[in-house]
Amino acid sequence: MTMRTRYAGWTVVHLIVLTSALFPVLWILSLSLKTSGDVADGRLIPKSFSFDNYFGKTGIFKQSIFTDALVNSVVIASIATVISVVLASMAAYAIARLEFPGKRLILTSALAIAMFPPISIVGPLFNLWRDLGLFDTKAGLVIPYMTFTLPLAIYTLSAFFRDIPWELEHAAQMDGATPGQAFRKVILPLAAPGIFTTAILVFIFAWNDFVFAISLTSTGNAQTVPAAISQFTGASQFTAPIGSIAAAAVVVTIPIIIVVLFFQRRIVAGLTAGAVKG
Amino acid sequence: MSSIKLKDVTKRYGDGYEAVKHLDLDIEDGEFMILVGPSGCGKSTALRMVAGLEDISEGDLEIGGRRVNDKAPKDRDIAMVFQNYALYPHMTVRENMGFALKLAKVDEAEIKRKVDEAAKTLDLTEHLERKPANLSGGQRQRVAMGRAIVREPAAFLMDEPLSNLDAKLRVQMRTEVSRIQQSLGVTTIYVTHDQTEAMTLGDRVAVMRAGVLQQVDTPRELYEHPVNLFVAGFIGSPAMNFFPAHVDGETLKLPMGEVPLPDGLRKGLESSGAAGELIAGLRPGDMEDAAIVDERHRDEGHVFEADIELVEAMGSESYAYFKLEGAAAQADELAELAAETGVADLGGGRDARVTARLSAESDIRSGTKAKLWMNTARLHLFNPQDGAAIGR
The missing domain is CATH 1.10.3720.10 (MetI-like)
Structure with missing residues (x-):
């Protein structure tokens, strides 16, 4: 194996590990920013960002x-x-x-x-x-x-x-x-x-x-x-x-x-x- | 400043092992005393007992006339320099040197004055605000010295303070240590395994072996009149040569020939009652190329022939190495010395290996037969059973 392919191999491994570790975090973050109607839409990036879950009338800080x-x-x-x-x-x-x-x-x-x-x-x-x-x-x-x-x-x-x-x-x-x-x-x-x-x-x-x-x-x-x-x-x-x-x-x-x-x-x-x- | 007295001091560990046995040592006020010996001889333990870092199992320790056995290190008014310096890495050089004074609640201005003064003596002024990690080995060593100096203690204890420096720096610092000790005139105990340091630094040197004090004397006395085989072999570089000797009436039979028994030794032999097989010792410097010894001296000594294996020219002098076949001297102390110095054939092996120091003018070459002269008046004789020197 050359250095180049080995390097590429490690990069792939790192990416897999990073994604598997960080994806759930991103998903939770995305969920927390969605409105209650959008929660089940299955999108990683919310259609509209809202801080209602944090600071809204029924937000957690209330x-x-x-x-x-x-x-x-x-x-x-x-x-x-x-x-x-x-x-x-x-x-x-x-x-x-x-x-x-x-x-x-x-x-x-x-x-x-x-x-x-x-x-x-x-x-x-x-x-x-x-x-x-x-x-x-x-x-x-x-x-x-x-x-x-x-x-x-x-x-x-x-x-x-x-x-x-x-x-x-x-x-x-x-x-x-x-x-x-x-x-x-x-x-x-x-x-x-x-x-x-x-x-x-x-x-x-x-x-x-x-x-x-x-x-x-x-x-x-x-x-x-x-x-x-x-x-x-x-x-x-x-x-x-x-x-x-x-x-x-x-x-x-x-x-x-x-x-x-x-x-x-x-x-x-x-x-x-x-x-x-x- | 004070005198330090160890009276019959013994260190015994929990398992019964005695690291220091019945040590008696009087160190006078302002004296520079060296404790020297191979590793494991108890010299560091002795020092640590004086420091208060180890308990004294038996005997009394007096500093300045007061018994301090039960005093904590901080109440003994002594400063110590450690082998690995033991500088506080999180403190600057200034803080390191002032730490003891700060603990003693000396006021800030006074601390600053004393630290500045010590730094000047030690040439550390421009490094005062640096951390130990950014200093060279020699500088760290000086900081360690400085930490001891600023306190103006009754005594300095130094535990192999130079052994972590490279060879050149060590020689330089050796002079420095000597200079500082002399200018301050503080009682100092200095532990080393290096006999050169011991010989050059000390007012007096105490040689230890296996927890037992062998001899305390000035460096010159130790060199010229060692009390036993161990001291003879340990002090001096290159080491003293040993070979078997047989006393027969008025003559001494050596592997290199028969010589008349020197006067000093004859009296000693009579009083000690030793006879028959003995061990003879001769320092390398007491041999010479026979060709350049003048006639009068040549007749006083003994000339013999040797197969020179190797000549090392050092410039100012040269060392010739040769073997005396089947003539290895046997004694426990020699075996221990050999193990310590790593010269396996000092006591072991069947042939005695001999080193002679020749003047630079000598024409003796490696691999030739040469006539060597030995100064028989400087022969040492030892009892092979207990290693004791005869007639000195």
Whole structure:
């Protein structure tokens, strides 16, 4: 095979992958911009563009079920991310730097938790949460999100910490830093790319979750967007809320895109370059 | 500035392995002490115990007369330069150098003054606002030095600070380190595996092997009067030649002939009670082309014939290599030295390989038979069982 045909072959493969990934997104976007009469016309490019599904009289931003859910999503996902990353970075630091009895046990049990399918614990959790008064509260979602993302966060972060030369902490200690100061002023800034990566993963997990959200909430008190979308109703009992669902889907995608783009700037490769000679 | 005393210091790990065994070392105020030895000899561990990065299992460590075993590194008032520099990559050179002062809550203006001053000494002024990633190896090394200097600590600890530099820069920085230490007069402990660095830098040199201190002395004493085979073989470049020797009354039988027993050695032999099979050592510089040694000296030494395998001309001098067949000296310490230096035939093999340093005027060529002269007064004798030097 010549270089040219190989290049062409790869281009085709890339195009197929890109199309299959992006076409549904385009389709949802197109659906959300159609008027209710055109929804079923099967065209990718709408006959007429309308923002009624977003801002119209019955648009999603006029429905409290959606706006409440959006606020809940942001609050719950952010809190879960912050707590998870803070706890995970402390745990990962200990795992990367210290030898202590039970270290292996912690890592394996963390992995075991990560392998647990959420659906298998959501039933018991439902009963437990109702007894504890956590059902339909924000904390009731933050806790499982945190639990399920911690193992992954610990794994990613301990890999990052392990890559930071130990000498840097020793140097900080010699410079008069307490272990806490060494961690905050030297290790954390260097682990920033790892921390942002982990934060994105945790945030996306919490933001996208449907199983916990639909099972552990019932009202606008704690319902997140994926759960709320499933409760959308049409304008009448004979119309499906296709337009609203599409618009909501587009709206929930935006924060993820923003988060990834925002943090990507921080994920600067080779931040540690020059610290030590390779 | 302070003295540092290690009293019977031992480092034992959880699995019972002893990295440093009963180390006694007195470092005087302002002294430049070198810890040298092959890798794994415990020299870095010893340094890290002084720094406070490793716990001391047994014994006492005193800095400036105070016992500091249980003090955290930050309370010991010492600065350390690491092998890989350990610069903070997210900070500029200025921030790197001022970090310790900032932690100590020194005020901004004072930090700036001290950093500027240190930067001037180290020729780093124009690099102060750059990040370590944008500096060359030599510059990074100087920043690491600068970080230690600005604190004006009681002592400097340096863990192979030059080993990451290329050969030419290393020689340059070696002079620099020496100059800085002398002008500041700060007590310094410097760890290296490079015996040339040890010989050129130190006021005194401590040679370690397998966690045990072998000898502490000035570089000259170490070179001229090594206490055992290990020190003899480790110090000096090219290394000392070893071959078997047999004492028979007043004569010493060597593979290159019989020589009268030198006076110094005779007394030593009597007092040590060693006899029979011994190991003889002779530095390459204590041999010469017999043709250019004047007659008076020639008679004091011993002239022998050797099949020269190779002559390397270095310009100012040349090295001649030859073999003494079936005459390899055998001792554990030699085997270890050989493994360390990668010269497999220093102790192993059946033939003793000998290096002689000749003056540049010598006409000896590779692949010829030549007459060489050896200075018998400079012979060293060692006990093959424990490696101890005899009569020095």
